[in-house]
Amino acid sequence: RDIPASNLFRNQTMTERGLPRAAYVVGAGLAALLLTGLAVWFSEERVLAAGFLAGVAAAFLILRIVADGVQALARRVRNVPGTSLRMAVGNIHRPGALTPSVVLALGLGLTLLVALALIDTNLRQQIAGNLPERAPNFFFVDIQSDVVDDFAELVETEAGDAGKLVRVPMLRGRIVELNGQNVAEMELPPEGAWVLRGDRGITYAQNVPENSSLSAGEWWAPDHAGEALVSFSAEEAGELGLSIGDTITVNVLGRNITATIANFRQVEWESLAINFVMVFSPNTFAGAPHSWLATLTMPDADFEQEAGILSSVTRAFPAVTSVRVKDAIELVNRVVGQLASAVRAAAAVALIASVLVLAGALAAGNRARVHDAVVLKTLGATRGTLIRTFVTEYAILGFATAVFALLAGGVAAWFVVSQIMTLPWAFRPEIAAMTILAALVCTVGFGLLGTWRVLGQKAAPVLRNL
Numbered sequence: 380r381d382i383p384a385s386n387l388f389r390n391q392t393m394t395e396r397g398l399p400r401a402a403y404v405v406g407a408g409l410a411a412l413l414l415t416g417l418a419v420w421f422s423e424e425r426v427l428a429a430g431f432l433a434g435v436a437a438a439f440l441i442l443r444i445v446a447d448g449v450q451a452l453a454r455r456v457r458n459v460p461g462t463s464l465r466m467a468v469g470n471i472h473r474p475g476a477l478t479p480s481v482v483l484a485l486g487l488g489l490t491l492l493v494a495l496a497l498i499d500t501n502l503r504q505q506i507a508g509n510l511p512e513r514a515p516n517f518f519f520v521d522i523q524s525d526v527v528d529d530f531a532e533l534v535e536t537e538a539g540d541a542g543k544l545v546r547v548p549m550l551r552g553r554i555v556e557l558n559g560q561n562v563a564e565m566e567l568p569p570e571g572a573w574v575l576r577g578d579r580g581i582t583y584a585q586n587v588p589e590n591s592s593l594s595a596g597e598w599w600a601p602d603h604a605g606e607a608l609v610s611f612s613a614e615e616a617g618e619l620g621l622s623i624g625d626t627i628t629v630n631v632l633g634r635n636i637t638a639t640i641a642n643f644r645q646v647e648w649e650s651l652a653i654n655f656v657m658v659f660s661p662n663t664f665a666g667a668p669h670s671w672l673a674t675l676t677m678p679d680a681d682f683e684q685e686a687g688i689l690s691s692v693t694r695a696f697p698a699v700t701s702v703r704v705k706d707a708i709e710l711v712n713r714v715v716g717q718l719a720s721a722v723r724a725a726a727a728v729a730l731i732a733s734v735l736v737l738a739g740a741l742a743a744g745n746r747a748r749v750h751d752a753v754v755l756k757t758l759g760a761t762r763g764t765l766i767r768t769f770v771t772e773y774a775i776l777g778f779a780t781a782v783f784a785l786l787a788g789g790v791a792a793w794f795v796v797s798q799i800m801t802l803p804w805a806f807r808p809e810i811a812a813m814t815i816l817a818a819l820v821c822t823v824g825f826g827l828l829g830t831w832r833v834l835g836q837k838a839a840p841v842l843r844n845l
Contacts, residue, residue: 438487442783446482449779453478463764466755467771480740481776485821486783488733489814491726493788494795496810499719501796503712505803515545515652515674516685518702519692522546522671526696530673533695537688538677545589546673547653550664551578555635556628557619571618574656580672581629583659587644590652596623596642599660607638607663612646612656614801629657631667638663738825770823777822781815788814 381400398404415432422428453471471478522530527546534544554562554575562575585601587593587610594613609627621627621640628637638659646654653674677684685703692701752765789806797804 435487438490439483441787442483442486443479445486445779445783446479449482449776450476450478453775462760463767464771466768467775470768470772471775477740477772478776481737481773481822482780482783484733484737484740485777485780485818488726488730489780489784489818490788490791491729492817493784493810493814494791495719495722495726496813497789497792497807498795499715499722500807500810501792501802501805502715502800503719504805514704514708515676516680516704517675517688518704519673519675520670520700520702522673522696522699524669524671527671530692530696530699533691534673534675534688537691538675538680541677541679543676544673545653545676546671547582547584547588548664548669549672550581550631550667550669552581552629552631552636552657553578554627555630556626556637557621558625559628567620568618571615574615574619579657580655581631581657581659582655582672583661583664585661588653588655588658590647590654591644594643594645596640599641603660604662607636608641608660609638609663610642610644610658611640613643614646615656616640616643627657631664636663734821734825737821741825766827769826773822773826774819777818778815780822781818784814784818785811 418432419425419428450472453468456468459465459468470476519530519534531544531546535542538544556562557565567575587598596610598610599608611621611627616622623640623642625640626637627640628635630636641660644658646656648654653672675688685705689701689703692699755765756762793804796802
């Protein structure tokens, strides 16, 4: 409607810039709002759907700002050496440039892939890399008090000097009150509420347990005989809003036992060693019946040696539950691998959609490219010069998009791994290299495919319509 008839006769329908009429803008906005509302309304998780759509909108806004920043930076570049590089930089910021289309098309898909790849790599490294080096070979559960010494003697004999057996008493208890208030009536943050759900494994000890260290307060004396005291994990205590001197009531074997928090501990949960949220002073459960939990660590043990120990324990103590840690880790690895494959498949769909959008954007800009190529060839530019110009332009756009994807995806992955999963974080340079390579292949490859026909366009038919 708004294209002049003279432009139609000259085959110039892409020269008009700016927004359409207000009626069209309002109509498009209403259609977008309707589509968004329907998507949220028919979703089973409406809050999640609304958050996802808001995140997508924010991502596209940020990518548009990035594209404008790249164009502004290119506009400020002066005295560029070389004809091809100078024309490439000019193409980035000129009116009708492909910069917004390329950044919007590839930016979100590459950012998603970077974030997922870094999360997956860090998670696998934590499970398959760090944990097996530090984790015990076996966990032994439900060792009764009347056989614990015989059990220890058998395991230490089978393992030899290379094995380290650690055993601790274990009871089961449920936290029923915090500072005298019923936990069922309290509103607690979800990140710490898991401590209050169901029974928890608890123990008692004279000394600070291995794989933990005091972060606040003081440990009780080995011969402590006063009020019941408890050591609480520092992270979980902070999530529950507990302080030293607060009281905790635990129901153990049908009895409510109240203990005062004497100190907080930093617990290394990732070590897979014996760790408890709550460790009580020994006098708290004096005379109470309980079982024992044990771990066996043999850093240099092979499969045959582990199988022999497992067989001996099973024959001598059939009531003891034996868990080979490597089997559990391999199972977790398989589950994580399946989850990562599913997420990668979804991310691949996003990247394929990005590539298709990029191809469409390049195709839409072909008409302008035809005019530019014909004019430049008429003025003396060779095919080699045009190829170098286009390759340089697409490479700059791909590299700029990859840098943004690395920054945004890296920050997102860091937040998920370190703040949500509370695991050690490490940036992987090979992920960065793969991201930059993928961006360059997509932009340069599809860019050349789209402009190859342009380079062979005859000048006369185009010049007649200028």
